[in-house]
Amino acid sequence: MKRIVSVVLAAMLLVCCLSACSSAPASTSNDSSAAPFKIGGIGPLTGDAAIYGQSVMNGAKIAVEEINAKGGVQLQFQEEDDVADGEKGVNAYNTLMDWGMQVLAGPVTTGSAIAVSTEAYNDRVFAITPSASSVDVIDGKDNMFQVCFTDPNQGVGAADYISTNMAGSKVAVIYRNDDAYSQGIRDTFVAEAAAKGLEVVYEGPFTKDTSTDFSVQLNGAQAAGADVIFLPIYYQPASVILNQANVMGYAPTFFGVDGMDGILTMKGFDTSLAEGVMLLTPFSADAADSRTQAFVKTYTERYGETPNQFAADGYDVIYTIAAALEAAGCTPDMSAADICEAMIKVMPTISVDGLTGQGMTWSASGEVSKAPMAVVIRDGVYVTP
Amino acid sequence: MAIEKKKGLKKAALSDLITYLGVTAVFVIMSLLQSRGMLSRSLSGQLVPICCYVVMAVSLNLTVGVLGELSLGHAGFMSVGAFSGIIAAMCLQGHIASNPVLLLVAMVVGAFFAAIVGLLVGLPVLRLRGDYLAIVTLAFGEIIKDLINCLLVGYDSRGLHFAFNFNGKQNVDSLNLAEDGIAIIKGAQGAAGTTKLATFTAGFILVILALVVVLNLMRSRSGRAIMALRDNRIAAESVGINVTKYKLMAFVTSAALAGAAGALFGLNYSSLQATKFNFDTSILVLVFVVLGGLGNMRGSIIAATVLTILPEALREFADYRMLVYAIVLILVMLATNSPRLKAMLNRAFSPIKRLFAGKGAEKEAAQ
Numbered sequence: 164m165k166r167i168v169s170v171v172l173a174a175m176l177l178v179c180c181l182s183a184c185s186s187a188p189a190s191t192s193n194d195s196s197a198a199p200f201k202i203g204g205i206g207p208l209t210g211d212a213a214i215y216g217q218s219v220m221n222g223a224k225i226a227v228e229e230i231n232a233k234g235g236v237q238l239q240f241q242e243e244d245d246v247a248d249g250e251k252g253v254n255a256y257n258t259l260m261d262w263g264m265q266v267l268a269g270p271v272t273t274g275s276a277i278a279v280s281t282e283a284y285n286d287r288v289f290a291i292t293p294s295a296s297s298v299d300v301i302d303g304k305d306n307m308f309q310v311c312f313t314d315p316n317q318g319v320g321a322a323d324y325i326s327t328n329m330a331g332s333k334v335a336v337i338y339r340n341d342d343a344y345s346q347g348i349r350d351t352f353v354a355e356a357a358a359k360g361l362e363v364v365y366e367g368p369f370t371k372d373t374s375t376d377f378s379v380q381l382n383g384a385q386a387a388g389a390d391v392i393f394l395p396i397y398y399q400p401a402s403v404i405l406n407q408a409n410v411m412g413y414a415p416t417f418f419g420v421d422g423m424d425g426i427l428t429m430k431g432f433d434t435s436l437a438e439g440v441m442l443l444t445p446f447s448a449d450a451a452d453s454r455t456q457a458f459v460k461t462y463t464e465r466y467g468e469t470p471n472q473f474a475a476d477g478y479d480v481i482y483t484i485a486a487a488l489e490a491a492g493c494t495p496d497m498s499a500a501d502i503c504e505a506m507i508k509v510m511p512t513i514s515v516d517g518l519t520g521q522g523m524t525w526s527a528s529g530e531v532s533k534a535p536m537a538v539v540i541r542d543g544v545y546v547t548p
Numbered sequence: 549m550a551i552e553k554k555k556g557l558k559k560a561a562l563s564d565l566i567t568y569l570g571v572t573a574v575f576v577i578m579s580l581l582q583s584r585g586m587l588s589r590s591l592s593g594q595l596v597p598i599c600c601y602v603v604m605a606v607s608l609n610l611t612v613g614v615l616g617e618l619s620l621g622h623a624g625f626m627s628v629g630a631f632s633g634i635i636a637a638m639c640l641q642g643h644i645a646s647n648p649v650l651l652l653v654a655m656v657v658g659a660f661f662a663a664i665v666g667l668l669v670g671l672p673v674l675r676l677r678g679d680y681l682a683i684v685t686l687a688f689g690e691i692i693k694d695l696i697n698c699l700l701v702g703y704d705s706r707g708l709h710f711a712f713n714f715n716g717k718q719n720v721d722s723l724n725l726a727e728d729g730i731a732i733i734k735g736a737q738g739a740a741g742t743t744k745l746a747t748f749t750a751g752f753i754l755v756i757l758a759l760v761v762v763l764n765l766m767r768s769r770s771g772r773a774i775m776a777l778r779d780n781r782i783a784a785e786s787v788g789i790n791v792t793k794y795k796l797m798a799f800v801t802s803a804a805l806a807g808a809a810g811a812l813f814g815l816n817y818s819s820l821q822a823t824k825f826n827f828d829t830s831i832l833v834l835v836f837v838v839l840g841g842l843g844n845m846r847g848s849i850i851a852a853t854v855l856t857i858l859p860e861a862l863r864e865f866a867d868y869r870m871l872v873y874a875i876v877l878i879l880v881m882l883a884t885n886s887p888r889l890k891a892m893l894n895r896a897f898s899p900i901k902r903l904f905a906g907k908g909a910e911k912e913a914a915q
Contacts, residue, residue, distance in 0.1 A: 209870060243863065248824065249817050250597060254860050257593035277740050277819035299740040299819070340713075341697040341823055343737035350719045366717070370694065371823060 198495045199237035200488060200502075202227070202481070203259035205252055205279060206271030208244040211399065214425045215473045216244070216271045219293045221466050222477030223268060225458065226485075236485050237495070245270055249278030256282055264288065265499045266488070266506070268480045271473070273297040273343050280307045287500040289507065291483060293476035296421070297343055301529030306503050308510055308529040310480050310519065312445070314344060317420045318351030318395065320535045321443050325391060325418060326359040328537075328548075333364045335389035335415075337380045337404060339396050340368035348395035348420055364389050374400040377407050385413050394419045398426035405436040416441060424472040427543060434543040445519035446475035447538050447545040455518055469544075472519065479517035486515050564763045567846045571759065575752040582748070590860055592748075598856045599751025600626075600813040603758045605836035605848040607805035610762050612834070613843035614771070615798040616778030617674070618682040621689030622833050625803040626810035627825035628665050629658030631696055633811025634739045634820070638732045639703045641743065651745040655754065655811045662807020665692075666800045674795040677781070681799075689830055696822035697736050704729030738821035739814065746816035754812055755849075758805045762845060765801065774798050839880065 204223055206216030220242045227240045241262055243255035252275030259267070267283055267290035270276040276295030283290040284304040291308040292300060298315065301307045312320070325334060334356065339345040349366075356363050365387035367380030381404065384392055392408075392415050394401050401423055408414065419426075419442035427434050448459050448469045458478060462470040490513050491505035511527045520533030538545040578595060581587040604626060611619045636657035637650055644650045673684045700711040700718060704726040711722050713735050720731045733739050765771045773794045776784040785791060814820050836855060840847030858876060862869045883889055 208867065244866075244869065249819050249821070250824070253593055253817065254590065255863075257589040258860065258863055260589045274738070274819060274821050278817045281744065281818035297737070299737065302741070339736075341694070341736050341821075343821065346719075346736040353717075370697070371826075372690065 199231070199239040200493070200495050201263050201265045202238050202240050202484060203256075203262065203264035203267050203269070204240060204242040204477075205245050205255045205259070205267070205269035205275065206242070207247040207275075208242065210246040212247040212272055212397070214398070214428070214471075215294060216247075218425070218471055218473035219269075219271050219477035219480075221462065222458075222470060222474035223293075223481045225461055225465070226478040226481035230481065230485050236488050238481065238485065240268075240481070245272075245275045245279075247272040247275055249274050251275070252279045253282055255279075260286070260288075265495070265497075265502050266290070266484050268293065268477075268484060270295060273300060276300045280304050283307065287503045289499070289503040291480055293480040294421070294473055297347055299343075304529070305507055305527070308483075308525055309531050310476050310483060310517075310523070311421065311531070312533075312535060313530060314347035315351040316530075317443060317535070318348040318353075319355045321348075321393060321395070321418060321420060322352050322355035322359055322361060324443065324537050325393070326356070326361040329391055329416070332391045332416075333362050333387070333389045334391045334393055335365035335367065335380075335384035335387060336363060336393045337367045337369065337377065337384070337396070338394075339370060339374065339400065341370040342396075344422065345396050352393060352395060369400070375403060377404045378411075380404075381408055381411060381413060384415070385411070389415055391416045391418055394423060397422040398424065398429055402426055402429055402432050402436075405440070406433075409436055418442065421445075421472055427540065428468045428471060434540075437540045438542075440540045441537055441548065442540075442545075443535050443537055444472045444545070445533060445535055446472040447536065447547065449544050449546065454516075458518055475518040479515070479519050479523070482517055483513075483515045483523070486513050560767060563846075564759075564767075567759060567763070567849070568756065570846070571752070571755055571849065575748075579748065591857070594856060594860060595748040596746045596751045596816045597813065598853050599748070599755050600809045600816075601833070601836065601852040601856050602755050602849050603809035603812075604806055604833045605840065605852040606755075606758045606762055606845055607802040607809070608833050609837045609840070609843065609845060609848045610765070610798055610802040610805075612837050613841075614762075614766055614778065615774055615795060615802075617795070617799070618679060619685045619799075619802075620682050620827070620830055620834070621685030621687070621692075622802075622806055623825040623827075623829035624685070624689035624692040625662040625666060625806035626813065626829070627689075627692050627696060627822060629655075629662040629807025629810030630814030630820060630825070631699070631733060631739065631810075631822070632661040632807070633658035634742050634814045635701055635703075635708070635732050637745060637811075637815055638730065638742065639708060647745050648747075648750065651747075651750055651812075651815060654745070654815060655750075655808045658811030658814075659804040659808040662810065663800050663804035666803025667796065670796050670799040670803075671792075674799060675792050686827070686830075689825070689827060693822045693826060696733070696738075699733050700731070700735050701733040702729050702731045736821070738819060738824075740819040742815060742818050742820065744816060744818060746812050751812060754808055758809075759845060761801060761805065765798070770794060770797055835877075839877070 204220055206219050207213050208216045223240060227238045231237055243258055245252035245255045252270050256279045267288055269292055270279050271294050273295045276292050277299050280300055284306060289306050294311045296311050296314045298313050301309055336349055338349040353363055365384045367383050394417055417440045421444050423442040424444050426437055459470055487506045487509055490509040493502045493505055510525050515523045517523055523531055523533045525531055539548045582592050608622045611617055633654035637654040640650060669688050673681050698713045700713055700723055702709045702723040702725045705728055709723040711718055720734050773789045777794055836852040837848055840851035859873050862872050865872050
């Protein structure tokens with residue numbers, strides 16, 4: 164019996180090995196000049212953080228089509244799933260390298276991005292992440308750039324906004340302390356709040372396993388008399404918090420960061436609960452400029468939902484890559500390493516008008532410079548307060 | 549009677565030899581393919597994690613298959629090994645120039661700490677009868693995850709600095725590192741910026757080491773005592789076998805091997821979070837063991853390899869990848885339990901079997 168099991172599995176192993184080998188690219192050198200640049204995207208297409216990965220990829224695909232239709236730089240886009248995990252992220256990266264990727268647009272989440280960025284640094288592949296916001300992603304890697312704000316930037320931005328616009332309010336922070344993103348923003352928020360004289364009356368940490376019930380944290384915040392609750396967390400636990408606060412009859416101002424984005428498109432969520440929630444986001448789907456409106460229209464037609472900030476990040480990443488490729492004068496027959504060196508040189512010099520910011524510029528360290536914007540949810544849409 | 553026993557031993561030794569030769573052959577083939585650039589990056593990038601998962605499966609099989617106790621927190625030992633290994637490697641980076649030696653030290657440290665933790669968990673629990681080990685290891689895995697989430701570790705010229713962020717109000721700055729200091733583990737952010745030391749050769753050596761330890765333990769006097777405990781505890785006790793001693797021997801060995809695998813895994817990625825070693829990972833390893841066969845080390849190796857490669861090989865299915873993965877798992881379970889298929893395979897493989905069994909079996913068959 165045992166021997167049979169092993170024989171069957173051995174046969175499967177053989178099949179797997181063969182299929183893995185056969186999927187390797189026949190040749191990496193493209194001599195035809197009409198060939199497009201190969202852009203790879205890595206993000207969570209399944210699992211808990213799937214909304215982010217899917218939004219980024221959808222936005223990126225729209226941008227690729229627009230750029231290709233314009234003529235000039237031609238792009239080919241391939242997405243791979245990483246389930247927001249470092250190990251799977253490296254696997255996805257290797258799969259894309261087999262495909263012949265020349266520039267990486269990703270990964271979407273921080274943990275995966277740190278693991279993949281080291282690989283990309285060693286291989287000299289240019290990478291720009293749409294939404295991995297930790298400083299560790301770009302730290303010490305000259306070929307790694309970000310389109311989103313860094314975590315410190317967001318924590319500081321949120322504290323500044325609350326202390327200016329809601330002066331004298333008592334703030335409670337509910338954050339996830341086993342998550343790099345959430346803990347990172349909380350640390351900078353609390354530090355900046357102390358510097359600005361903003362009073363943090365309560366802090367309620369939770370973990371992934373306890374993210375189904377927040378009655379302890381909400382009661383704690385209520386007892387401490389908090390009138391603003393800062394939520395540097397993803398939208399999924401935030402939806403539970405909003406629901407439970409509503410049941411309790413506790414109605415402080417909820418203030419989120421970019422992870423809150425996506426709450427309105429979450430399946431099964433009553434959007435009336437999010438009424439009055441404020442968040443810091445660089446993108447608002449009802450902005451008046453024609454470019455945003457065109458993007459929202461295309462996106463809604465194709466995917467049946469309003470694009471969130473991540474979709475806009477994905478869109479901007481592709482435009483940034485295209486702009487940098489053009490500025491550096493790269494051709495599709497160049498190797499990934501040559502493209503990388505050329506793009507590192509031009510990145511600090513270019514300026515990109517994107518959906519998430521006008522005139523985005525980059526420092527040589529990889530950080531983006533653009534203005535964050537606070538929006539408030541009214542009648543199920545973002546409006547500027 | 550004596551002859552039969554001798555033959556049985558020989559058969560076991562032969563089976564072990566086949567396992568060693570098989571693993572070595574795969575290693576040699578893969579290394580050759582890799583050095584000639586004939587291996588896809590996707591596959592070559594998975595060689596080290598596969599080695600880690602193989603060691604995890606073999607070591608868990610020692611607890612579940614050989615000792616007969618259910619452990620649901622094996623990833624916890626991997627976690628202890630991974631983070632202690634990373635700390636050791638990052639601290640000694642400036643003192644040991646050779647990377648293989650550094651990796652070896654990290655793996656020994658990882659195994660050592662995992663063994664200590666295994667001893668602490670096993671000492672009270674393995675004295676009990678029933679399913680307590682399953683419950684305690686389940687809780688242990690969760691506790692380790694939460695503890696490492698609170699752990700802040702830094703290293704500078706003055707030595708190692710630890711802090712526990714229990715109230716959630718501390719961060720790397722609370723370590724008061726000197727200018728030249730590096731933060732090794734940053735609480736929830738985990739270990740980031742780890743130097744990548746793991747190599748396929750190291751992974752292969754670890755797999756062989758794990759096999760030598762586990763297979764020799766199984767064939768030894770102690771191993772027979774452990775299996776006697778599994779089969780009938782009362783009978784084993786009645787002949788004077790020290791229950792706790794032998795149970796602990798198997799459990800701590802299993803934990804130590806998982807720790808070494810964890811250290812290798814941790815040093816293969818530049819970033820690692822404690823949440824990686826969650827309940828899902830423990831169950832994944834348990835699936836390797838169950839699918840490969842309880843007590844069957846060769847089966848564990850093959851199951852761990854196949855089930856690690858499979859999700860990556862199925863990337864072509866895009867969104868339906870994990871669905872296909874689950875279907876494949878169910879089909880394999882069904883197929884291996886179908887009597888008709890078993891009979892068919894038996895017939896197909898009987899010539900090979902006869903070849904392996906040697907002349908003695910042939911003679912027997914003739915008679």
